[in-house]
Amino acid sequence: MFCPKCGKEVPDGSSFCPGCSARLREPADVSSKSRLATALFAFFLGSFGAHRFYIGKTGSAVAMLVLTILGWATVWFFVGIAFFVAVGIWSLIDFIFAVAGSMRDSQGKLISNW
Template sequence: MDLSTAEQILIEQRVTNESKSTAVAYLLWIFLGGLGAHRFYIGRVGSGLAILVLTILGILLAPFHVGTVFLVPAVIWALVDAFLIPGMIRQEKDEVRNTFGKQMYAERLIAAERRG
């Protein structure tokens, strides 16, 4: 894909406007990390749901003394995510950049086809 400098700048502007914020992801992680909110925000719904289910099961089963079986993995997962958030945001930005790059390239091909 060979894009002009102007097209690359336009793509980077769209990436900046449409990608997720690392600061927001960390705020969600701090306040709602045990519920997987940061993963929902980034677009990782499946793993966000998994953390949410682990936490809910852990809380519901705590009176029966088996809640820790679910809460410990949820807490460890949330703590590990503190180190993974920047990479997840970077990957999400790369996906947005790739999508817009392909879209821009396809639009240019269609325009060239119409001209000639």
């Protein structure tokens, strides 16, 4: 294969061009999921676990959804507020991780591409 930037021939499967150090392909541990989408889902729909459904972490996504439903079910005697706070902090942390590019998808790949 050839480097698309400088045209130098590089060994197949190289991550970087040895000539101009251009990145030739994404490292294998980078997720194909969008970092922007993950962050937006976490910010706007985080309490429903939308961002975790998106990145394939269905188990914890359902857990967030259940916490939110429990919150709505018990909010009339104030217990629900504790659930809302818990899931709110959880989705805020997820949002910060997503923006920082430290979030991993269900295959353990880093979601670093916007």
